[in-house]
Amino acid sequence: MNLQHNYNSEDYEQFIFCLEGVPDVEVMTVTSVVKNLEQLAVEHGIASIYKTCDTIEGLEESLNTLLYDDHNFKDYEIIYLVMQGKRNTICLHDYYYSFEEIAEIFEGKMKGKILHFANTKVLDLKEEEAQYFLDITGALAVSGYGVAHKNIDSNLLDKAFFSLCQEIDDVVDIVEELHQKHYALCKLLDFRLYY
Template identity: 75%
Template structure:
């Protein structure tokens, strides 16, 4: 089976000068080999690095329209991310990428809790043009969300309707969805 969509993963790391083979990178490689879902991986340690990476993808990659999922693996809290000990709100992130994420699903790994009010999520979606924003209500240090993330990414390849994706995800992985408190705002 040939897939047409890709995942763009951006991982927050303490220092981009230090080359480390992260768990995220290893799991994305596994996703490509086992499930034929391609991805581009970048890391960043500052908000400027985040902006540069997404801008390069947007303006330099002729296949940007094929990236269905923007996968962010970054620490933070409910309505923010943390890079290099600085916190940036999702409102600030939305304004950086105003109108640039049309039709994309922005998905956060469980390194941060995603707990948005309906106004916060709607603002992010309206400003960026994203199709949905998803993540987890619980930051679980002992359990990585990568296994549920991989299943979620596979469903995003198969289905277009975000409600169907969430229903299927809960049907097949109810215990893990419940434990990590999977959330999707659309």
């Protein structure tokens, strides 16, 4: 299991927990996600913990480790998921898991958290799917993109969003500010937030 802390804990007040779906957790590679999290720490003072997973069990284990073994969990505002998938699923090890299944894994564990999906998958939930997910998990919001653009990754917008989450408490205000500062990119990638 790959666990990487990108911080000196006393220097930061808030953290991001990033979980990236990879083909094989045994193969160590430094992805663009890792580089962007390091930039986030340097440029915006936002620390992160980065883990990889290649199965749904790995995802669940990583989350449980975070919940029960990491005493800073209350400081994690954002759970950042970088995974493949379609509409309302994520894909790990060639298996697709619905948002309903993911909600059951996260049941009651995401109180006050924002689950943010990179644009490696399209986030396209019906209102009742989003509401079910939020009700079951206790999450404050789920965000992501309506466009999985092969040539444009969402790293720049992700970093801007994470930075605004540290400065502003209200999710609606965060989205408005994000659109004001990065209108073209928000439109291009179709930034979405369900709350």
